[in-house]
Amino acid sequence: MPGYRRILLKLSGEALAGGAGFGIDAGRVKDLGREVADVAAAGIQVGLVVGGGNIFRGVAAAAQKMDRVTADHMGMLATVINALAMSDALEQMGIATRVLSAIEMHQVAEPYIRRRAIRHLEKGRIVIFAAGTSNPYFSTDTAATLRALEIKADVIAKATRVDGVYDQDPLRFPGAVLYREIHYTDVLQRNLGVMDATSIAMCRDNNLPIIVFNLNTTGNIMRMSMGEPVGTLIH
Numbered sequence: 001m002p003g004y005r006r007i008l009l010k011l012s013g014e015a016l017a018g019g020a021g022f023g024i025d026a027g028r029v030k031d032l033g034r035e036v037a038d039v040a041a042a043g044i045q046v047g048l049v050v051g052g053g054n055i056f057r058g059v060a061a062a063a064q065k066m067d068r069v070t071a072d073h074m075g076m077l078a079t080v081i082n083a084l085a086m087s088d089a090l091e092q093m094g095i096a097t098r099v100l101s102a103i104e105m106h107q108v109a110e111p112y113i114r115r116r117a118i119r120h121l122e123k124g125r126i127v128i129f130a131a132g133t134s135n136p137y138f139s140t141d142t143a144a145t146l147r148a149l150e151i152k153a154d155v156i157a158k159a160t161r162v163d164g165v166y167d168q169d170p171l172r173f174p175g176a177v178l179y180r181e182i183h184y185t186d187v188l189q190r191n192l193g194v195m196d197a198t199s200i201a202m203c204r205d206n207n208l209p210i211i212v213f214n215l216n217t218t219g220n221i222m223r224m225s226m227g228e229p230v231g232t233l234i235h
Contacts, residue, residue: 003227006045006121008148008156009036010141013054013082015159015215022054024085033089035221036126040095044225045121047151048128049144050086052078058136072136076103079140083130084108096125102134102143114150121151138198145199149206156208157224158195159215164232165194181233184210194234203234210234 015032018025040046058075062068080101087097098120101109109130110116120127132143141158148156162170163178165187170176184204188197194212203210213220213231224230 002042002044002225004044004154004225006047006151006153007039007225008047008049008144008151008153009221010144010156010158011048011050011086011215012159013051013078015054016050016082016085017054024054024082026085026089029085029089030092031218032215033086033093033095035219036086037090037093037095038222039225040124040126042222042225045124046126047117047121047147047153048083048086048126049140049147050079050082050128050130051140052076052082054078055081069136072132072138073103076131076134079132080105080108080130083128087128090126096123097128098125099128099130101130103131117147118151127151139196141195141199142202145195145202145208148208149202153208155211156203157211157213157221159221160194160212161214161216163214163217164212165192165234167192179232180229181235184234187234194232200234207235 016024016029018028052075055078056074058072061071083099087099090097099109100112100117102112104111117127129147132140165179166176168176184200187200211224211231213224220230
């Protein structure tokens with residue numbers, strides 16, 4: 001039996017780049033699509049949010065003297081490109097998908113309408129939410145949290161390069177300690193940086209659990225979806 005009825009899976013844009021670190025690696029996208037398709041085939045409703053950092057990162061551009069609002073809008077458009085790439089990979093596997101964009105672009109994606117998104121999920125389609133919240137100054141983590149709350153997801157699953165939430169960056173500090181469970185407030189007070197503070201606070205205020213897990217371990221998306229103890233539970 002699945003552990004969850006409906007999940008919101010948050011992938012970074014870098015996850016689509018594979019080893020290249022930039023752009024889209026078609027093979028990596030296909031591998032990710034296969035894992036997500038297996039979850040959907042198990043009867044779990046899947047909403048998906050993909051970042052845009054493999055193409056354009058608004059915060060970094062703003063730091064280089066570009067207007068922050070313009071840079072963030074460019075980042076939102078990058079997420080649409082990634083959403084289309086994921087949609088294409090899944091559709092080629094015979095999985096029905098819908099890309100819903102917070103910025104209207106009718107020739108490319110459906111406009112985001114909450115009830116329509118829920119209806120697609122109920123029909124077994126994977127819904128890919130693109131263009132963030134359509135507002136600058138909000139990250140795709142916050143967009144993922146907002147969409148998870150709107151569609152009444154059971155959990156938001158944040159896929160990362162490490163095994164969960166640590167007391168310090170495990171990529172820089174080999175002795176970092178992994179938390180199996182941690183409270184939202186502890187994440188905020190210790191500034192652990194796994195998601196931005198706005199999204200953590202939103203989850204806390206609405207009692208939405210977060211699972212942080214390692215995307216690079218094949219099968220982890222399915223294990224997480226089935227309720228197996230994978231990564232760190234923030235609740």
